[in-house]
Amino acid sequence: MNGARGRALLTPRSAAGTLGAPWLPFPLMTDLAHASTEYAARLSIDVVDAGGVAGRMAEDVLAGLTAVPKQLPPKYFYDDAGSRLFEQITRLPEYYPSRAERELLEETADELMAELRPAEIVELGAGSSAKTRRLLSAPTAPEHLRRFVPLDVSREIVESSALGLLADFPYLSVHGVIGDFERHLHHVPQAIGRRLVLFLGGTIGNLHPPERTAFLASVRGLLGPGDRVLIGLDLVKDVATMEAAYNDSAGVTAEFNRNMLRFINRELGANFEPEAFAHRAFFNAEHSRIEMHLAPSVPQEVSAPDISLSVTISPSETIWTESSYKFTPESVAGMLADAGLRLERCYANDRPDRRFALALAAPA
Numbered sequence: 001m002n003g004a005r006g007r008a009l010l011t012p013r014s015a016a017g018t019l020g021a022p023w024l025p026f027p028l029m030t031d032l033a034h035a036s037t038e039y040a041a042r043l044s045i046d047v048v049d050a051g052g053v054a055g056r057m058a059e060d061v062l063a064g065l066t067a068v069p070k071q072l073p074p075k076y077f078y079d080d081a082g083s084r085l086f087e088q089i090t091r092l093p094e095y096y097p098s099r100a101e102r103e104l105l106e107e108t109a110d111e112l113m114a115e116l117r118p119a120e121i122v123e124l125g126a127g128s129s130a131k132t133r134r135l136l137s138a139p140t141a142p143e144h145l146r147r148f149v150p151l152d153v154s155r156e157i158v159e160s161s162a163l164g165l166l167a168d169f170p171y172l173s174v175h176g177v178i179g180d181f182e183r184h185l186h187h188v189p190q191a192i193g194r195r196l197v198l199f200l201g202g203t204i205g206n207l208h209p210p211e212r213t214a215f216l217a218s219v220r221g222l223l224g225p226g227d228r229v230l231i232g233l234d235l236v237k238d239v240a241t242m243e244a245a246y247n248d249s250a251g252v253t254a255e256f257n258r259n260m261l262r263f264i265n266r267e268l269g270a271n272f273e274p275e276a277f278a279h280r281a282f283f284n285a286e287h288s289r290i291e292m293h294l295a296p297s298v299p300q301e302v303s304a305p306d307i308s309l310s311v312t313i314s315p316s317e318t319i320w321t322e323s324s325y326k327f328t329p330e331s332v333a334g335m336l337a338d339a340g341l342r343l344e345r346c347y348a349n350d351r352p353d354r355r356f357a358l359a360l361a362a363p364a
């Protein structure tokens with residue numbers, strides 16, 4: 001699987017238990033094979049790495065579990081089950097970032113689309129693209145927008161959302177890319193006209209500062225003169241609100257966190273016992289980030305013979321699975337400038353419990 005490349009129309013697959021779930025934003029499709037035939041002229045999906053994110057998992061897991069502190073990259077949350085759990089998270093009462101960003105898009109989408117008139121939207125870490133629909137629904141969109149390019153590590157969510165978008169936006173073609181936004185931006189197809197790149201959901205906060213600058217510089221490489229990037233950033237707010245968003249009462253975020261261990265068990269033949277790990281999420285004020293960890297209450301002997309891994313995780317340590325940096329409006333321009341981008345405008349949601357920003361940037 002590792003390293004295999006391909007370009008394919010949708011792979012027909014059973015939709016049982018996925019597309020029919022009531023919280024998913026896309027329509028129920030019981031016959032994906034039929035749907036892909038119907039939309040063949042407007043749809044293509046490039047699979048950059050048929051192993052998906054798992055292509056690099058072996059080396060990342062070996063390095064991360066032998067490091068101090070033990071850590072695993074957040075991209076390994078997102079197998080198909082993880083993507084579905086994330087969609088559930090976006091609907092939780094405590095998880096304000098999705099609502100805050102949706103409100104901002106509600107206020108700005110029509111104006112942005114009328115002003116920028118992009119021929120294509122490229123969305124990195126697109127997930128279900130649920131909020132992106134607000135841009136695609138702008139009154140001017142059918143006049144200028146021709147293509148949507150979602151890039152994500154999770155194949156199922158890109159395929160599912162592509163079908164929903166093709167059904168709902170007849171003027172649009174979709175060119176999906178299944179790949180890693182930190183490694184595969186050169187697989188984004190050649191621009192067909194003015195481009196708007198989206199990086200929503202506060203996903204920028206999952207990157208530590210050095211990787212963030214490198215990533216933004218590679219996003220800069222996707223932009224020509226006249227192109228723009230729109231980035232969703234979660235802003236610092238009161239600690240209780242931020243911590244509640246990652247400690248929901250229904251326990252969905254805890255399941256999402258543990259799901260990473262299931263993904264690793266399946267891909268690498270590891271023997272994690274996910275239920276033996278407690279979910280921990282707290283604000284680290286020094287670094288202005290929420291950290292998520294998995295904490296064992298008794299020592300865990302973990303092995304993965306496929307990759308010659310054998311480690312003990314003691315109750316005095318954790319596995320650090322995610323950081324979610326929180327920004328201030330003042331920090332945004334400098335962060336973009338470091339990557340060759342110029343902040344053009346910053347839309348902010350000022351409700352105290354929803355502080356969130358959309359930064360619109362141009363090549364410097």
Ligand SMILES: C[S@@+](CC[C@H](N)C(=O)[O-])C[C@H]1O[C@@H](n2cnc3c(N)ncnc32)[C@H](O)[C@@H]1O
Nearest residue numbers: 075078125126127152153154179180181200201
């Ligand atoms: C926080 S979710 C945001 C999803 C969506 N953009 C939103 O705003 O709701 C992060 C998304 O990025 C994807 N993702 C995470 N790491 C990635 C990586 N390194 N390369 C590509 N996609 C990644 C995940 O599969 C997931 O869909």
